[in-house]
Amino acid sequence: MEKFDIHILGCGSALPTLKHHPTSQVLNIREKLFMIDCGEGTQQNFRHTHLKFSRLNHIFISHLHGDHCFGLIGLISTLNLLGRTNALYIYGPSGIKEFLMPQIDFFCPNIAFEVIIKSFSTKKKALIYEDRTLTVHAIPLRHRLPTMGFYFEERAPLPHIRRDMIDFLKIPIYAINGIKQGADWITEDGAFYPNERLVFPATPARKYAYLSDTCFVPENADLVKGATLLYHEATFLESEAKRAEETQHSTAKQAAEFAKLADVQQLLIGHYSGRYDSEDQHLSEAQTIFPNTLLAQEGLCISI
């Protein structure tokens, strides 16, 4: 199967700790790299994945709190030092251009590639990126300032040709693409073979939802229904539910409830507050409600 990997570069929250780095993830989808958020130190953690910096062309920023974007200027400077010439696309909420462009002008006056910043509104689910195999939608979240989640969906893959039927019916190569697209087949003798006898069903399209930072917004569950993997922030334990509400973050229990509502296959939690020495309790709290839960940690790579 083509690659669809999620690399966790950082899954801590705002205050630095000895265990966690601020938020960043890199998706490797068919050898194209997509970054989500870029906290301080991201370029160094990116280096640890051994992925190629040159394959990164698109960066998605959820919101303009420093722990999600302070690494941008360092990463951009490094890409410039590495001799990049391809345009770099950055998607983020309004205001990102205003803070980032003056820094680029100041620190990279000789920049040899274009940084194209696309700001978007945060009011409704919206398509913000698409290519031949992938779409990315922004999902409005609820946090202390305008914030968006991101939903990465493979385009529905084509079904698999049944080699045995192709050989048996002596179907010529030029007709195979049509059959992949849904065509039936009529032999020279006039025998009719419906498409479903010529193909095996397609592999289900894979879907990755990234929702951070946000408080618990049950009505968002419909927007990421049936995701293969959901990353949902779980800054706090349920014992700090009041604090979660005040700061517009979620608890591990809420993340699990959201995963259940959205009927996803697997839940990955992260964005841990620095107050906890371990995340064992986050895991058990979430698994009580949604058993197929994993803890994010730096260096983790999940292939879906």
Place this chain on the structure above:
Amino acid sequence: MEKFDIHILGCGSALPTLKHHPTSQVLNIREKLFMIDCGEGTQQNFRHTHLKFSRLNHIFISHLHGDHCFGLIGLISTLNLLGRTNALYIYGPSGIKEFLMPQIDFFCPNIAFEVIIKSFSTKKKALIYEDRTLTVHAIPLRHRLPTMGFYFEERAPLPHIRRDMIDFLKIPIYAINGIKQGADWITEDGAFYPNERLVFPATPARKYAYLSDTCFVPENADLVKGATLLYHEATFLESEAKRAEETQHSTAKQAAEFAKLADVQQLLIGHYSGRYDSEDQHLSEAQTIFPNTLLAQEGLCISI
């Protein structure tokens, strides 16, 4: 002896590597912390020292290349989240205010402490900080843009009182401070005791010189003559001397030659280019000329 510790938070150069972090150091001088340079990720490396963020009041920035200052905004944000109210002083070359203040306004609109930025010229050695026990001078370096080194000097300590003589002569407590300052003593019988019989010589004042980034500037040696410890950048090996000259950096050999000219007690080298897998050759190259050389590495603490 009172503390005079140099903590190495990062000693790499511009490109991120798997081994080194960008430049930052913290000096712990009698429990007051002074930071020199603040590359990306400094706040996290600072956390690893287990020093108290609240004891940091002064940050010295050598020059405005990103690997020496991209960590400032993250550190300032964190100090704000931690509830700081004391002013923070930042010393750096012209331009630092222009890039930093808009970021503080954008990311810390509610900042509860004052950030006082002192820009200084880079043409000659100049006193830029002093307190009761310490002076800091800026030293003009030669690099691709205005750059300053820093020279931290203890004020000459007072001599040590000879307890045996004080007891023998029954000198009253009120007179001791005068003796520390150099007074002689005449007993009631008129016997004269010169100061040097009443005290042991003072511990020599300790001096730390930080010179990075810079090409080899032999005439600067006089400005840090006799330093207890000299940190001199050694980005390259002598085999890359041409590249060092082009980029206005130094080789390990040049750092050692500088240390010899300046007649320092010990040399610490760092700011290694990412092209080297190990710094063993830097060390041997420098030690051939200046045997008392150490390699900087993240987490190293040197007490002088």
